[in-house]
Amino acid sequence: MTVSKTAEKSSEKPAETAKGRKDASEGPGEALQLGELSEQLGYVLKRAQLKVFENFLRCMASLQLTPAQFSVLLLVEKNPGxxxxxxxxxLGILRPNFxxxxxxxxxxxxxARIRSTNDRRSHILVLTDKGKAVLARAKKLVATKHExxxxxxxxxxxxxxxLGMLSKIANEF
Amino acid sequence: MTVSKTAEKSSEKPAETAKGRKDASEGPGEALQLGELSEQLGYVLKRAQLKVFENFLRCMASLQLTPAQFSVLLLVEKNPGxxxxxxxxxLGILRPNFxxxxxxxxxxxxxARIRSTNDRRSHILVLTDKGKAVLARAKKLVATKHExxxxxxxxxxxxxxxLGMLSKIANEF
DNA sequence: CGTTATTTGATATGGTCCATAACAATTATC
DNA sequence: GATAATTGTTATGGACCATATCAAATAACG
Structure with a gap:
C-alpha cells in the first residue's frame, strides 16, 4: 500500500455504518471505540493498577508514603533483623535502587540501618518508634480509606x- | 527509641516463636514473611501486571511489539481517521510522549501520519498494509499464547x- | 477584514523508576 | 593465606512520564 501522504478530503472509508463521523457535525469530539482493547488483560490490568496507586497516594497524602515505601515498612516490621x-x-527491588x-x-x-555484628558487611533493618507509629497510622488509612x-x-x-486471582497470576503466570 | 546503632550479637527480639532463625543453622536463606502485604490490593495488582507484561513481551518477541505499541495499533485500526x-x-499517553x-x-x-486536508495542523493516523498484517499476526499470538x-x-x-472487576476498578475507583 | 486566542504536532527538559557494571569492605572457600 | 563470593554503595544509562514552550494552522471575535 504505502499509503498516499495526503488524505482525500476526509474519507478513508465511510466509517463502518456511516453516520458521517468527522465531517461537518462535530459534537463534543466523539469518543473513540476501544474495541478489543477492553478485553486485553494487560491493558485493563495496567489501567486498574494506575488508578489504585493514584488512590493510594491520595489516601496517604498526610503521611507522604508511596506504595513502595509502605511495602518496605510493612515487610521490615514483619521481618525484623x-x-x-x-x-x-x-520486594523485587534491585539492591542499587534500594x-x-x-x-x-x-x-x-x-x-534505621544497623551494622550487624554477625556479618559486618550487612545492614540490619529496623523500624524506629516513629516508623512504627507512622506505619500504624498508615495501616488504618489504607484499611478505612483505600481497601x-x-x-x-x-x-x-x-x-x-x-485478590486470589491476582495472586495466582503474580505467582504462576 | 532512636535505636542503638549497633545490634547486640543478633537478637533484636527472639523472632516470634523462636526457631533461632538467623543465628547458626542457615538453610537456603529462609523466605521472608510477606504478611499483610499479600492482602494489599496495590501490591498484588502491581506484581500481577508486571508478570502479565513480561509474558506479553515474550509472546510478542518475534514481532517486537510492546504492550503500548500493540494498543496503539489496535486503536488506530478500530478508529481510522x-x-x-x-x-x-x-490511551492515557501525553502528546509529547506520543x-x-x-x-x-x-x-x-x-x-503512517497523513496530513489532514480538513485541518492541516493535525496528522491522521492509518495502519499501513504491513501494519495491518503485523497486527493480525500479533492478535493471533496474543490469543493463542497470551490470553x-x-x-x-x-x-x-x-x-x-x-476482566470485569478490573474494568470496574479502572473506571470507577 | 485583522487581531487575538486556541489547537496540533513537536522539541527540550527534568523526574522517577528500573537495570547493569564496578568498587571497597567483609566474609566464605579452598 | 590466596582466591572467590557477598553486601552495601556509586555511577550510569535506558524507559517512561510530566511540564513548559514553540511554530504552524485554525477558531473566535471585535
Missing amino acids: RNQTEIAST VAMLDNLESRDLC ARLNELLGPSNREAL | RNQTEIAST VAMLDNLESRDLC ARLNELLGPSNREAL
Whole structure:
C-alpha cells in the first residue's frame, strides 16, 4: 500500500455504518471505540493498577508514603533483623535502587540501618518508634480509606476472589 | 527509641516463636514473611501486571511489539481517521510522549501520519498494509499464547469475572 | 477584514523508576 | 593465606512520564 501522504478530503472509508463521523457535525469530539482493547488483560490490568496507586497516594497524602515505601515498612516490621538485600529482593527491588529508598526512609527517621555484628558487611533493618507509629497510622488509612473503597465497589466476596486471582497470576503466570 | 546503632550479637527480639532463625543453622536463606502485604490490593495488582507484561513481551518477541505499541495499533485500526491527540489521549499517553512512539512505528512502516486536508495542523493516523498484517499476526499470538495462558490458569468464567472487576476498578475507583 | 486566542504536532527538559557494571569492605572457600 | 563470593554503595544509562514552550494552522471575535 504505502499509503498516499495526503488524505482525500476526509474519507478513508465511510466509517463502518456511516453516520458521517468527522465531517461537518462535530459534537463534543466523539469518543473513540476501544474495541478489543477492553478485553486485553494487560491493558485493563495496567489501567486498574494506575488508578489504585493514584488512590493510594491520595489516601496517604498526610503521611507522604508511596506504595513502595509502605511495602518496605510493612515487610521490615514483619521481618525484623533482615538485611537490605533480603528485604529488597523479596520486594523485587534491585539492591542499587534500594539504597536511595532507604536513605529517604532513614532521613525521615522511619527506619534505621544497623551494622550487624554477625556479618559486618550487612545492614540490619529496623523500624524506629516513629516508623512504627507512622506505619500504624498508615495501616488504618489504607484499611478505612483505600481497601474500604474496594469493598464498596466489589463487595467483600468479590474482593477476595480478585485478590486470589491476582495472586495466582503474580505467582504462576 | 532512636535505636542503638549497633545490634547486640543478633537478637533484636527472639523472632516470634523462636526457631533461632538467623543465628547458626542457615538453610537456603529462609523466605521472608510477606504478611499483610499479600492482602494489599496495590501490591498484588502491581506484581500481577508486571508478570502479565513480561509474558506479553515474550509472546510478542518475534514481532517486537510492546504492550503500548500493540494498543496503539489496535486503536488506530478500530478508529481510522483520527489524529495523534485523539489516539494518544484515549490511551492515557501525553502528546509529547506520543511523538517518539509514532516515529518508531512509522519508521518500521507499521503506521503512517497523513496530513489532514480538513485541518492541516493535525496528522491522521492509518495502519499501513504491513501494519495491518503485523497486527493480525500479533492478535493471533496474543490469543493463542497470551490470553490462552490466562484461561488455562483461571478458567473462562473466572477470566471474564477478573476482566470485569478490573474494568470496574479502572473506571470507577 | 485583522487581531487575538486556541489547537496540533513537536522539541527540550527534568523526574522517577528500573537495570547493569564496578568498587571497597567483609566474609566464605579452598 | 590466596582466591572467590557477598553486601552495601556509586555511577550510569535506558524507559517512561510530566511540564513548559514553540511554530504552524485554525477558531473566535471585535
